[in-house]
Amino acid sequence: MITENPVFTVEEVTKLALPLGTSVVAGGDQVPRPVRWVVTASGDSPLPYLEGGELVLLISGKSDLAATIRACIDAHVAAVVCLSALSPLALATA
Numbered sequence: 001m002i003t004e005n006p007v008f009t010v011e012e013v014t015k016l017a018l019p020l021g022t023s024v025v026a027g028g029d030q031v032p033r034p035v036r037w038v039v040t041a042s043g044d045s046p047l048p049y050l051e052g053g054e055l056v057l058l059i060s061g062k063s064d065l066a067a068t069i070r071a072c073i074d075a076h077v078a079a080v081v082c083l084s085a086l087s088p089l090a091l092a093t094a
Contacts, residue, residue, distance in 0.1 A: 007034045010079045013055060018081065025086070026094035033078045043068050052076035059083055065090040 011031035014022055024031060036053035043058060043065045050056075054077045058068060065082065066089045072080045073093075080094065 007036075009034055010055065013038075013079070022081075025091060027079075030079075035078045041068065047071050047075065050075040050077060053078050055079045055081060057081050057083070066093040069093045 008016075009031065010024075010033050013035055014024060014031070034053060035055045036051075038055045038057060039048050039050070040057045040059060041047050043060050043063050047056075047068065050072070052075060054075075056072050056077050056079070058065060058072075058080050060082065064087055066087070069080055069090055070093050082090075086094065
């Protein structure tokens with residue numbers, strides 16, 4: 001578990017580390033949430049071990065991302081970043 005400072009928030013990661021024009025499409029009221037760690041995951045693979053507070057970089061696969069997003073929510077991640085457009089079902093889940 002990583003507990004060292006400084007702590008970055010979802011908003012700061014969005015502004016400082018993601019491409020210009022990146023937007024929050026769901027859970028906009030949660031942008032002050034702290035991000036403890038960043039992990040990558042594929043929509044076609046099981047999620048890595050998550051403790052909560054992670055920012056998950058989600059690389060889409062052939063499967064619908066809604067189930068993967070739901071699993072991230074259940075694991076209390078800080079945010080999910082998708083590198084591709086979300087289906088309406090995945091967006092509604094987020």
